[in-house]
Amino acid sequence: MYYKTTKTYSGRSKNRERRKRMVTIKDISKRCNVSPATVSKALNGYEDISKETIELVKRTAQEMHYMPNAAARQLKTNISHNIGVLFVDDTMCGLTHEYFSAILNSTKEEAERLGYDITFISQNIGGEKISFAEHCRYRKCDGVVIASVDFYNPGVVELMRSDIPTVTIDFAADNLNCVMSDNVDGTYSLVNYLAGKGHRKIAFIHGEHTSVTEKRMLGFYRGCEQNGIEVPEEYVIKAVYHDPKSSAKATEYLMQLDDPPTAIMYPDDFSYIGGMNQLERMGLSIPDDVSVTGYDGITLSEVLRPKLTTYYQDAKAIGRESARRLVDVIENPKTSIPEKIMVTGRLIEGKSVKQI
Template sequence: MVSMKDIALKCGVSVATVSKALNGYSDIGDETRSQIKQAAAELGYFPNSAARALKTNRTYNIGVLFVDEARSGLTHEYFASVLDNFKVNVEKRGYDVTFINHHIGTRAMSYYEHCRYRGVDGVVIACVNFDEPEVVELINSDIPVVTIDHIFNNRTAIISDNIAGMRDLVTYIHSMGHRKIAYIHGADSSVTRDRVTSFYRTMEELQIEIPESYVQEGIYHDTESAASRTRELLALKSRPTCIIYPDDFACIGGINEIKEQGLHIPDDISVVGYDGLHFTQVLEPKLTTLKQDTYLLGKEAADHLISLIERPKTTLITRAVVKGKLLSGNSVSRLSH
């Protein structure tokens, strides 16, 4: 295994000089630094993680806690994209990623215990039951934590702008002439509360009354729940002309139910998703949806968590809000009044 001593011999400098050059110290000349880095690359040098951990008191290992309600794991396109962008950005900064769970082999342990066992420097938490006692234990621990799409007063949160996103969707649907707008939302969470409140507020601003039957609770990322709620909406005496779904994947369940009833989108009824996943833009008709910026969500989570790890005394607990973008698609018809 190539060591700093091998690089020092090749370059004719001290081991201390090699260490400073490779660790970004400013008291090394540019020419010397360049020579040392080139020699390190040629020799195939990699820093020893155990030695680096002893020196810096960090493992350069970040935990990811992700357990979604539908148990879809990383087949959940939205969160998979957010976490992939998180992973790419932390790896650029020299960190590895470990998924946090309840077990090491057959031994059960809490999320906090697993974090301690793996020696992670910090944790990003996304799409879990944030009220679960073990999650609360981790949130209240001494480990740096960043949450995605959920807010705790004592932790930095990276939030998609669900209030503006829902307002943009409803305003667009209204501009297309629709007044009978239904909304199938996901299970209770801070994301759901923001979206539902924004839905009601925007409809109120547009002076549209909403029948109670038009707002239904479904399940995120669940096609069967969306199909069932769609069936109920289509059976109403005065059915809606447009249905907003909790997310793009759930919307597929609604689309299937509409087609099974012999109806056409958007001629007979309009549909709208949320997330802006890639497949929605190759459907026929192309889905109208709100595209969330998964790259920026992942990058913001990485930047804020690493700042908490590396500069704990000067990094503020904050809330970063990431805006999305309306994709108009072709799944909303234009109605005349």
């Protein structure tokens, strides 16, 4: 019994050792009975060999669990296949921010599909303060996606002006690729919807002063103008994105006006929670006493009661396009042209708006 147990253990050890040894192109060439050069061509997309040989090599590589040598590939192509992501959320929600987490998850999935890893970029490494650009170079990032930051921050400006390929989300910069949600259309669509329900007294709670806010303000005023709606100054009030507390205060202010609005547009679905709770504390019912709309179309808007009318931003499409554009710049630097890609969303009708 002892001898058999020892023998079995030894056999398993040998199998583990075999699995630890990296499979090489030469191993595949021997199995397929072709040259290493042919294997290399088949694995790297060359078309001067037969389709049958390409299929044989790829199938064999998969069966043998072949993994390309990342260091060797980097020396040959000067590409590390590592993408940086700069994501700084002022409300300190991090990846619990459903809208941006959906964007970043989609960016990650598409990057991985294209053969790239993701590294989060910051200004701190082991307690040492460095710039965003320095961190990108330290991690050998081929490029970086920038989302939810202060784009006027000197460190962010330095990164955008550096030689590191960059794609920005919801911010247009000269000579850079950017992927943007159509924020003008979003607020415009919501105003049109409210006007169609008979509302003439529409208040707008917006977020901090950013390029996103500027575009949403444009859509709001454009929608009001085209529907012949006059907007008192006190109906447009600043709060903070993804912050229920500031939206609660703004709601209290609006509903205590001598002539309160019949409808309130909130900066995002999550912030609306603050407004909803404040209206409840004031003994007001949605939508009987006041109608409301959100923004983003996150899962939360589906479960709130009454179901929230909101504008859905296609976070998955934004993340996917961001990864695609960045990889194109990395792999085709001489032919890639900076583009501004607009991703449209759609209005989702709930039960939070009353016909008046």
